[in-house]
Amino acid sequence: MPHFVLVAATTAEIADTIDYLNLHFQQINGNSFLKEEVKITVLITGVGLVQTTFRLTDFLNNSTGIDGLIQAGIGGVYAYRFPLGTVVEVMQEQFGDLGVEDNNKTFMDMIELGFLQPNIPPFKEGILPKESNFTDKFPAIKHLQKAIGNSVNKGNGSAENIDRLLKKYPAIEVESMEGAAFFYVCRQFKLPFLQIRAISNDVEARNRANWQIGLAIKNLNTLLIESISTAI
Numbered sequence: 001m002p003h004f005v006l007v008a009a010t011t012a013e014i015a016d017t018i019d020y021l022n023l024h025f026q027q028i029n030g031n032s033f034l035k036e037e038v039k040i041t042v043l044i045t046g047v048g049l050v051q052t053t054f055r056l057t058d059f060l061n062n063s064t065g066i067d068g069l070i071q072a073g074i075g076g077v078y079a080y081r082f083p084l085g086t087v088v089e090v091m092q093e094q095f096g097d098l099g100v101e102d103n104n105k106t107f108m109d110m111i112e113l114g115f116l117q118p119n120i121p122p123f124k125e126g127i128l129p130k131e132s133n134f135t136d137k138f139p140a141i142k143h144l145q146k147a148i149g150n151s152v153n154k155g156n157g158s159a160e161n162i163d164r165l166l167k168k169y170p171a172i173e174v175e176s177m178e179g180a181a182f183f184y185v186c187r188q189f190k191l192p193f194l195q196i197r198a199i200s201n202d203v204e205a206r207n208r209a210n211w212q213i214g215l216a217i218k219n220l221n222t223l224l225i226e227s228i229s230t231a232i
Helices: 012-024 049-061 159-168 179-189 213-231
Strands: 003-008 026-028 032-035 038-044 068-077 087-093 099-101 107-109 145-151 174-176 193-202
Touching: 003 012, 003 049, 012 032, 012 038, 012 068, 012 213, 038 049, 049 179, 068 179, 068 213, 087 174, 087 179, 087 213, 145 179, 145 193, 174 193, 179 193, 193 213
Parallel strands: 003 038, 003 068, 068 193, 087 145, 145 174
Antiparallel strands: 026 032, 032 038, 068 174, 087 193, 099 107
């Protein structure tokens, strides 16, 4: 029986998908759903890298027979590279603010400091890449635009910090507070995985009036429901 795990930071981000599962699947064991020999378990981790790491590690340590994991959520976009509401698949991740800052505000990450090795698993050339073909099981996800992720403990909201970040990591496109933790844990457990993000806001000088959280959540769940229904 294929068993997929749907991972999200908050229930609100995937509420419509949970409603779909309740309506079209048989609910078993509280947070798991069954239909036509396919099992989907929903795991809500809480917001942030620490909570995601703990909840996902605890879940996997107490689970067997996992065939793949999907992380779904909303996130910000750097340098206006995707329109608000766009759903993307994140192909690589990094810990964007794990390190030290010196007196002139130069930031050095853990690999530059020598505390992490760039080619010792789960890292590869200093990043956390997605390497499996798990996406092939979900045609609706397979055709999404691809993005490079950056995960932070503190969401960026000042022009000065954002400018420094993009100068250091010019390739990053999508910001979240959970993605790198998800990649890190899945790679350590050697399990197939993928991450999708719907763009809710531009990473810019903080202005919530410009955010489109409702649109992002709507588009995210539309894609998730299509992905689940076509994968069964």
